[in-house]
Amino acid sequence: MRQSQGIEPGGRAGAPRTHTRYRAAAMLAAGALILGACTGGSSDGSSGADASAGGGEAGGYPDAQITFVVPFAAGGPTDTVTRLIAEPMATELGVEIVVQNVEGAGGTVAAEQVANAEPDGYTVLMHHIGMSTAPTLYPDLPYDPTEDFEPIGLVTEVPMTIIGSPNFEPNTMEELLAYVEENIDEVTYANAGIGAASQLCGLLFETATGLDLTEVPYDGTGPALDDLLGDQVDFMCDQTTNTAENIQSEAVKAYAVTTPERIEALPDLPTTEEGGIGDVAVTVWHGLYVPGGAPQEIVDALNSALLVALQDENVISSLADLGTAPVEQDRATPDAHAEHLQSQIELWRPIIEEAGVTAG
Ligand code: ASP
Secondary structure, eight states, X not given: OEEOSSOXXXXXXXXXXXXXXXXXXXXXXXXXXXXXXXXXXXXXXXXXXXXSXXXXXXXXXXXXXXXXXXXXXXXXXXXXXXXXXXXXXXXXXXXXXXXEEOOOGGGHHHHHHHHXXXXXXXXXXXXXXXXXXXXXXXXXXXXXXXXSEEEEEEEEEEEEEEEEXXXXXXXXHHHHHHHHHHTTTTOEEEESOTTSHHHHHHHHHHHHHOOOOEEEEOSOHHHHHHHHHTTSXXXXXXXXXXXXXXXXXXXXXXXXXXXXXXXXXXXXXXXTTTTTOTTOOOEEEEEEEEEXXXXXXXXXXXXXXXXXXXXXXXXXXXXXXXXXXXXXXXXXXXXXXXXXXXXXXXXXXXXXXXXXXXXX
């Protein structure tokens, strides 16, 4: 993996702004969005709350605004999923939820911030597969994903797609592999930093092809996609929650999806297996976390609100449009989440070590 020299991520003027409605909505509300809970509150009728953070005691949790921390830039796939479930969760919990984007270091800056936050249930982290790759990628990671957090539950598993900029020459996976090999010093690959899903996919692509990509890191794949749409970078691998609409509208070149079977939302998009690089197989699981030591009542309250949100019609239909779905209820439990995190850490460690990639 080579880092790009002199390519300023996202800085290029004139990069066309987004045109996907979910992202447009997210961009409008970039930074912080208050998802108000109707005064009716949750099904038990408890009333909405004041703005200041709660008293820390679990009794009567929640009684104040909750912050959902997203480790990547607004408008990207992790941000989109977070905003989708935050709304029904706010209604269920009867308080406001603010979405805060804390970018940097492939998601580890946000994770460290939440690991060190008060375990009072008012700071919640949304993170993904990056939670399981960071321990191997960052030898000096300042937190332990399995010790410093209480898992709340898995949310969704999102397929990834390999896409190219509108004017990028290759039109098929076969052409992409040949073109990248022939132009390896010129071709650029965008990702959201070491620890991001887009970086992991790039790592799998390099391992499967033996090609050493020039990677351009961004604070999120939202801004990366903007630059790709503006032909500022050549190709990337990103979640359907960020790419599906651009692929459906043929605004980008599309080469493959990283799932064993083609997906309903993109029936004409071949799999990486069909494209001859079947080892590039990954779906991006997402889950919610609170700081370690948070009382069980808080974990239970957030989990039950999550279970309701995952059955919400708007969440189900929106995720389907974006090529994915909520996880099954029995996988959205704290225990199932903790087990999945542990098994993923063990799955990715040897693959990352084999690739010889570490941060810093
Ligand atoms: N989740 C994306 C990634 O890891 C980044 C983002 O959400 O913006 O690549």
